[in-house]
Amino acid sequence: MMNPVRQHAVFACGLMLAFLLTAGCDNPPKPLPVSLAVSRTPLSTPFYVAEKLDLFTKHGLEARSEECIGGHKCLERLLAGAVDIATASDSPVMFNSFKHDNFAIIGTFVSSNNDVKLLARRSAGIARPQDLAGKTIGTITGASAHYFLDSFLVSAGVDPDSVKVVHFAPDALPDALKSGRVDAISVWEPFGFVTSQQLGGDLVIFTDPLIYTETFNAVALREFAARNSAVVIRVLIALKEAIDFIHEHPRDAQRILADRLKLEDPFITWAWPDFNFALNLDQSTLLTLEHEARWAIRWKLVPATEHPNYRNYLDATPMMTVSPESVTLIR
Numbered sequence: 001m002m003n004p005v006r007q008h009a010v011f012a013c014g015l016m017l018a019f020l021l022t023a024g025c026d027n028p029p030k031p032l033p034v035s036l037a038v039s040r041t042p043l044s045t046p047f048y049v050a051e052k053l054d055l056f057t058k059h060g061l062e063a064r065s066e067e068c069i070g071g072h073k074c075l076e077r078l079l080a081g082a083v084d085i086a087t088a089s090d091s092p093v094m095f096n097s098f099k100h101d102n103f104a105i106i107g108t109f110v111s112s113n114n115d116v117k118l119l120a121r122r123s124a125g126i127a128r129p130q131d132l133a134g135k136t137i138g139t140i141t142g143a144s145a146h147y148f149l150d151s152f153l154v155s156a157g158v159d160p161d162s163v164k165v166v167h168f169a170p171d172a173l174p175d176a177l178k179s180g181r182v183d184a185i186s187v188w189e190p191f192g193f194v195t196s197q198q199l200g201g202d203l204v205i206f207t208d209p210l211i212y213t214e215t216f217n218a219v220a221l222r223e224f225a226a227r228n229s230a231v232v233i234r235v236l237i238a239l240k241e242a243i244d245f246i247h248e249h250p251r252d253a254q255r256i257l258a259d260r261l262k263l264e265d266p267f268i269t270w271a272w273p274d275f276n277f278a279l280n281l282d283q284s285t286l287l288t289l290e291h292e293a294r295w296a297i298r299w300k301l302v303p304a305t306e307h308p309n310y311r312n313y314l315d316a317t318p319m320m321t322v323s324p325e326s327v328t329l330i331r
Contacts, residue, residue, distance in 0.1 A: 031062035032231050037074035037086040040067050040261065042189055042271055043216040044087055046109045046242040046279075048260045049253055053245065055238040061231065070170050071216065072143045078103065078219060084228070085220050085235060090285060091144040093219065094292040097313055098302040104315035105217040106225060107236050107279055107322075109243065112216075113209040114274040116148040117192040120184035120204045121177060129156035129206055132163060138182035141167040142301070144214050147292050149186035150299065151211045160299070174198055188214075189274075193267045215285050225315055236322040240279045247277065280326040281319045286310050 034056075038047045047065070050056055056063035068074040071088035072095075078086035079100055093105060120126040124135065132153065139145045146165075153160045168176050173185040174195040185195065196203055218235065225232050246253040254268045293307030311329070319327050 029060060031057070031060055032228075032234065033062045033064070034085065034228075034231050034235060035083040036063060036065045036235075037068050037077040037083040038065050039071045039074050039087045039216075040069055041071075041216075042257055042261065042263075042275065043089075043110050043112070043115065045246060045253060045257045045275070046239045046277060047087065049242040049245055049256050050238045052256045052260075053242065055241050056235070058241075059234040059238050061234050061238070063235075070140060070143060072140065075103075075219060078221065081221075084224055084231070085218055088217055088219050089144040090215050090217065090288050091147050091292055092142070093217065093313060094289050094296065094307075094310075095142045095302065097289070097293070097308045097310070098296075098304050101308065101312070102223065103219055103221050104225065104313050105281070105285065106220050106232055106315050106318050107218045107239065107281055108215045108285055109218060109239050109277065109279050110216045111213055111276045111278070112274045113213040114207055115214050115271075116145050116186065116188045116212065118149060118152055118184060118186045118206040119177065119192060119195045119199075120206070121180075121199065122202050122204055124180075124183035126184060126204055129153075130158060132156070132184060133158050134162055135183035136164045136166060136181075137184045137186065138166050138168045138173050138176045139186040140170055140173075141165065144212075145170075145186040145188055147295060148212050148214075150295060152186075152206065152208055155208060155211055189271045190261065190263060190267055193270050196270075213284070213288070215282075215288065217285070220315075222315065225318065229318065232318045233321050236279065236318055240322060243277045243279055278326070279319075279323060281314060281316050281329060283328045283330055286314060286329065289313065 038044050072092040074086040075088040075092045075096055077083045139149050150160045170187055170191055173187045174191055176182050177185045177195060178198045258268055289310040296302045297304055316327050316329055
């Protein structure tokens with residue numbers, strides 16, 4: 001029996017060949033170029049699957065992809081005009097909304113209420129959430145891990161002002177905790193798993209699925225999306241097909257992810273159940289952005305007293321073409 005990955009690739013090639021033949025040999029359709037900034041995270045699995053199965057090519061796109069460590073970095077590339085579409089969680093979207101009004105989420109492709117975790121060292125005297133008071137905690141400031149940290153502390157009855165927050169790049173956080181430069185870290189996967197492997201029995205993990213559901217989104221500049229609707233729609237269609245493949249062939253999708261990020265099976269077992277892969281544009285994303293913005297204003301993390309209208313940062317037009325039943329925004 002043919003491997004599902006190869007089967008999809010062969011099918012895609014067959015469709016493309018038929019399309020080229022019917023268009024005429026002398027004048028084949030020219031693929032539409034699109035540049036992507038994709039965060040190096042398991043949350044980006046739909047993009048990895050789409051690339052592996054040549055789904056962007058299947059839908060008439062010439063996709064160029066570059067990798068970022070963190071969605072906040074991908075969003076920086078988008079806002080600098082270096083790429084057409086970027087992946088980012090809701091927190092970078094919120095923070096950048098106070099500085100830019102020219103971009104919007106065009107689709108959410110995965111959510112998780114356990115991707116971001118708070119990890120601590122027992123040897124630092126931490127056994128319960130209240131022990132975090134007075135400690136030094138590393139995180140990625142201005143990102144979803146920072147929002148989760150503050151929300152978790154408040155929920156646990158710990159004053160966020162009682163801890164010292166230190167900024168690190170995501171991939172530097174496991175070593176920062178192991179070396180004792182910090183007492184705890186708030187970080188997303190795969191760095192939570194890396195930390196668990198490094199600390200072993202000295203590790204304490206704090207999670208709370210009720211505090212925060214992270215969304216990972218495709219983001220574009222509004223002008224690009226308006227002028228290149230065919231490109232945006234084709235990207236979303238490719239992602240939708242990739243997500244269908246993930247649900248129909250989870251083991252093959254996991255192998256694509258593992259090969260792309262050089263991950264071992266124990267990590268896949270650790271993290272995979274936490275990911276809800278689905279293409280949508282949901283009202284809950286708007287509410288999350290508003291809640292995060294109020295948090296950022298309250299703690300003076302942004303120079304503002306009120307947040308933008310986040311309905312302007314959710315562009316439903318492409319999704320209404322691709323999957324209108326998956327758009328739940330209240331107009």
